[in-house]
Amino acid sequence: MPTIEIEDFGAVEADHGTRLVNAIRASEADIGHRCGGQAKCTTCRVRFSEGEPENMTRAEYEKLDQTDALGDYRLSCQITVDRPMTVTPLMLAEEMGWDDPGPAPAAEVEPEAQWRDRADLEAETEAA
Numbered sequence: 001m002p003t004i005e006i007e008d009f010g011a012v013e014a015d016h017g018t019r020l021v022n023a024i025r026a027s028e029a030d031i032g033h034r035c036g037g038q039a040k041c042t043t044c045r046v047r048f049s050e051g052e053p054e055n056m057t058r059a060e061y062e063k064l065d066q067t068d069a070l071g072d073y074r075l076s077c078q079i080t081v082d083r084p085m086t087v088t089p090l091m092l093a094e095e096m097g098w099d100d101p102g103p104a105p106a107a108e109v110e111p112e113a114q115w116r117d118r119a120d121l122e123a124e125t126e127a128a
């Protein structure tokens with residue numbers, strides 16, 4: 001069971017395949033997920049210090065590309081735990097002044113995940 005270190009909030013253990021946003025929610029961190037884990041709001045954004053996966057869902061890539069955020073952060077609702085990770089959640093409900101972080105994300109990645117290597121997604125986007 002990989003360990004997820006969350007800066008300023010300690011560590012949690014998460015089963016393989018757990019959505020990263022849900023692993024973080026199991027800690028004290030009130031990470032945002034205002035769209036309920038649909039790759040629409042970007043409030044589940046995290047910065048990786050260790051363990052960043054190379055692959056991405058198409059939905060994450062398109063959202064980050066559309067908002068000029070590729071390389072700045074990742075969407076934790078679009079990542080599943082498959083290794084030890086160290087992350088910093090960048091939008092916390094309390095810091096943002098929200099009453100709550102958002103609707104609970106489902107257990108499975110939504111929209112249905114199409115996992116791709118990031119370099120392939122970049123090449124396809126440039127060719128389009």
Ligand code: FES
Pocket residue numbers: 032033034035036037038039040041042043044045075076077078
């Ligand atoms: S993009 Fe909204 S919860 Fe991840």
